[in-house]
Amino acid sequence: MTKTTLNITDNMEKLNDGSGRLSDNYNKIEQWNPEIISEIAGYYSRILKLLGEDPDREGLLKTPERVAKALAFLTRGYEADPDEILRSALFREDYRHMVLVKDIDIYSMCEHHMLPFIGKAHVAYIPDGTITGLSKIARVVETYAARLQVQERLVTQIRNCLQENLKPLGVAVVIEAQHMCMQIRGVQKQNSVTTTSAFTGCFLSNLNTREEFMHLIANRLH
Numbered sequence: 278m279t280k281t282t283l284n285i286t287d288n289m290e291k292l293n294d295g296s297g298r299l300s301d302n303y304n305k306i307e308q309w310n311p312e313i314i315s316e317i318a319g320y321y322s323r324i325l326k327l328l329g330e331d332p333d334r335e336g337l338l339k340t341p342e343r344v345a346k347a348l349a350f351l352t353r354g355y356e357a358d359p360d361e362i363l364r365s366a367l368f369r370e371d372y373r374h375m376v377l378v379k380d381i382d383i384y385s386m387c388e389h390h391m392l393p394f395i396g397k398a399h400v401a402y403i404p405d406g407t408i409t410g411l412s413k414i415a416r417v418v419e420t421y422a423a424r425l426q427v428q429e430r431l432v433t434q435i436r437n438c439l440q441e442n443l444k445p446l447g448v449a450v451v452i453e454a455q456h457m458c459m460q461i462r463g464v465q466k467q468n469s470v471t472t473t474s475a476f477t478g479c480f481l482s483n484l485n486t487r488e489e490f491m492h493l494i495a496n497r498l499h
């Protein structure tokens with residue numbers, strides 16, 4: 278639990294360059310739209326009543342507002358443009374070998390149950406004259422993840438973003454994640470991990486390239 282909280286804070290700090298949402302190392306500085314937060318909080322107060330709770334008891338007094346802010350944070354990816362993030366750091370470079378960023382944290386929410394799914398993304402590409410900043414790749418992943426998602430679409434969106442903006446020789450993306458909507462609703466599915474992948478270019482046409490990528494991330498996969 279503690280670890281998760283820390284990682285979320287880390288991710289939040291990563292998002293700070295340019296997103297307009299800030300935190301220093303000690304204090305969160307929240308920039309929510311107060312009207313939207315207050316409207317969502319109103320609905321959650323009603324939901325608490327419908328669940329048989331008393332929204333006026335002490336422990337729940339600020340819960341609707343907290344939930345509203347948590348949801349705003351978890352869907353902050355709608356406010357950022359992943360294409361723009363990637364294009365903000367393009368460099369000409371005559372490097373034509375695999376660039377691999379492993380173990381990018383994924384914190385997302387499934388759009389069917391609005392429950393978290395949590396895991397890792399591994400992203401590789403082979404440049405064709407253009408490279409991007411490695412941190413931009415992590416931010417593209419984070420931005421798409423911070424929207425309501427299905428894992429299948431998430432992996433495809435990340436792949437397409439790299440392919441369209443970098444025009445590389447190939448892109449490979451693998452995501453492995455655990456879905457709370459499966460884990461908390463059935464004893465036999467508690468440790469199940471869902472893996473999705475998406476490839477373009479030489480990762481599709483060249484078996485050796487794809488195998489090299491899978492080998493490099495293999496010790497990470499379940």
Ligand SMILES: [Zn+2]
Binds near residue numbers: 392456459
């Ligand atoms: Zn779900």
